[in-house]
Amino acid sequence: MSSCWGEKIKISIFGESHGKGIGVVLDNLPSGEKIDMNELLMFMGRRSPGKDKTSTPRLEKDFPNILSGLLNDTTTGTPLCAVIENTNTRSQDYGEMLRYPRPGHGDYTGHIRYQGFNDIRGGGHFSGRLTAPLVFAGSICRQILKRKGINIASHIYSIGEICDTPFNPVKVDNELIQRINHEFFPLVNPDCEKDMRDYIESKRLSGDSTGGIIECVATGMPCGVGNPMFGGVENVISSVVFGVPAVKGIEFGTGFDITKMTGSQANDQYAYDENGNVITLTNHNGGITGGITNGMPILFRVAIKPTPSISVTQKTIDLIHKKNTELVIKGRHDPCIVPRATVVIESALAIALMDILQI
Ligand SMILES: Cc1cc2nc3c(=O)[nH]c(=O)nc-3n(C[C@H](O)[C@H](O)[C@H](O)COP(=O)(O)O)c2cc1C
Known part of the structure; x- marks a missing residue:
C-alpha cells in the first residue's frame, strides 16, 4: 500500500498511531519560500488533541522535527521531510480490537486487506x-498560496442538527478568514458555540459521539485553472479530502440542494464588477464550472461521521471463535471529530490547490 498523493506537488505520509512516529515527505516544493514556523505550529495546534472536552484527552505535542528541505526557515527545493514523535500511547487499550473489530472503524477491513x-x-x-503530517504539509502549502493572494478558511457548518451561519458564497471577507484561521472552534456566528458544545458534551457523557459538516472556502483563485472530466478541480480536491478519515461526503456550491432548483435559479449569471472583472452573481457551482475555476470563491462542504469508537455497548464479532458478541470500547477518543478536522480539511484543500496551480 502507499499513502502518496499528487502529480506536481507530491506528499507521502507514513507511520502508525502507536509506532515511534508519523511524518510526511513533500516533493517538488518551490525553493526560496519563507515558512513562518509560529503560524505553522498554530495550525498544527488546532488539530492536536486534548484541548477541551470535544476532543480525546490523549495529549500529544505534535512537534514536527524537520529532517530536510528547510534551511533558515526557507524551502531549499529538495524533499522536505518532517517527523512527529508519538509520545503518549496506551496500546493495552487496543488488545481486544484484534479479536473484536470496532464497528465503523478500519479494524475488520484492515485485518482482511x-x-x-x-x-x-x-x-x-x-x-x-x-x-497531523497532513496538516504540516498543508500549512506549508497554504503559506505559499497566501503569498499569491489565495486564502483558505473553514468553519463548523453544523454539529448534529445545530447549524452555524453559512459563508456568503459570493464574497468571504478577509477579516472573517483571518479570525477563524486562528480558532479551534471556528464559527461564522460565535453565538452557536454554546449549543454545539452542549450537544457534544451530552453525547460524551452518554458514551456516544456525533458528527457534523465543515464548510471550507478558498478565495483569490484565478479563473481558468483545471480541466474538464477526470482532471477537474472538484475531482482533485475530493481525492485529497477523501484521504481524511471519517469523511463520508463532499458537495460543492449549493451541492445536493441544486437539484431542487430550476435552471434559471441554479445558473450563476455573469456580470462585470465595478473594476471590470468578470464575476458571477450567485455561486451555486462553488467557483468551478466545467472542472475549471471561474474566479469566484471555491466553496464546498464535507460530511464528517460520528466518531466510531464509543463506549456504548455495540454488537460485533469474535474473530477467533467466529461467533457474535458485544463490545464496550476502552481508550481515549474524540466525542466529535469536527472541530479538530476543520484545519485538516483546510490543509487538504491547500495541498490540492498547489497541485492544481502547478506551483
Ligand atoms: C482528526 C481526527 C480524529 C479522529 N479521532 C478518532 C477517535 O478518537 N476515535 C475513532 O474511533 N476515530 C477517530 N477518527 C476517525 C477514524 O480514524 C476513522 O473513522 C476510521 O479510520 C475509519 O475510516 P472512515 O471513517 O474514513 O471509514 C478521527 C479522524 C480524524 C480526522
Missing part, C-alpha cells in the same frame, strides 16, 4: 493521528 499483519494499536495507519 492486510491478512492480519496491520498494526492495529491506536488504529495504526487508519488513525486520525495520521492527519
Whole structure:
C-alpha cells in the first residue's frame, strides 16, 4: 500500500498511531519560500488533541522535527521531510480490537486487506493521528498560496442538527478568514458555540459521539485553472479530502440542494464588477464550472461521521471463535471529530490547490 498523493506537488505520509512516529515527505516544493514556523505550529495546534472536552484527552505535542528541505526557515527545493514523535500511547487499550473489530472503524477491513499483519494499536495507519503530517504539509502549502493572494478558511457548518451561519458564497471577507484561521472552534456566528458544545458534551457523557459538516472556502483563485472530466478541480480536491478519515461526503456550491432548483435559479449569471472583472452573481457551482475555476470563491462542504469508537455497548464479532458478541470500547477518543478536522480539511484543500496551480 502507499499513502502518496499528487502529480506536481507530491506528499507521502507514513507511520502508525502507536509506532515511534508519523511524518510526511513533500516533493517538488518551490525553493526560496519563507515558512513562518509560529503560524505553522498554530495550525498544527488546532488539530492536536486534548484541548477541551470535544476532543480525546490523549495529549500529544505534535512537534514536527524537520529532517530536510528547510534551511533558515526557507524551502531549499529538495524533499522536505518532517517527523512527529508519538509520545503518549496506551496500546493495552487496543488488545481486544484484534479479536473484536470496532464497528465503523478500519479494524475488520484492515485485518482482511492486510491478512492480519496491520498494526492495529491506536488504529495504526487508519488513525486520525495520521492527519497531523497532513496538516504540516498543508500549512506549508497554504503559506505559499497566501503569498499569491489565495486564502483558505473553514468553519463548523453544523454539529448534529445545530447549524452555524453559512459563508456568503459570493464574497468571504478577509477579516472573517483571518479570525477563524486562528480558532479551534471556528464559527461564522460565535453565538452557536454554546449549543454545539452542549450537544457534544451530552453525547460524551452518554458514551456516544456525533458528527457534523465543515464548510471550507478558498478565495483569490484565478479563473481558468483545471480541466474538464477526470482532471477537474472538484475531482482533485475530493481525492485529497477523501484521504481524511471519517469523511463520508463532499458537495460543492449549493451541492445536493441544486437539484431542487430550476435552471434559471441554479445558473450563476455573469456580470462585470465595478473594476471590470468578470464575476458571477450567485455561486451555486462553488467557483468551478466545467472542472475549471471561474474566479469566484471555491466553496464546498464535507460530511464528517460520528466518531466510531464509543463506549456504548455495540454488537460485533469474535474473530477467533467466529461467533457474535458485544463490545464496550476502552481508550481515549474524540466525542466529535469536527472541530479538530476543520484545519485538516483546510490543509487538504491547500495541498490540492498547489497541485492544481502547478506551483
Ligand atoms: C482528526 C481526527 C480524529 C479522529 N479521532 C478518532 C477517535 O478518537 N476515535 C475513532 O474511533 N476515530 C477517530 N477518527 C476517525 C477514524 O480514524 C476513522 O473513522 C476510521 O479510520 C475509519 O475510516 P472512515 O471513517 O474514513 O471509514 C478521527 C479522524 C480524524 C480526522
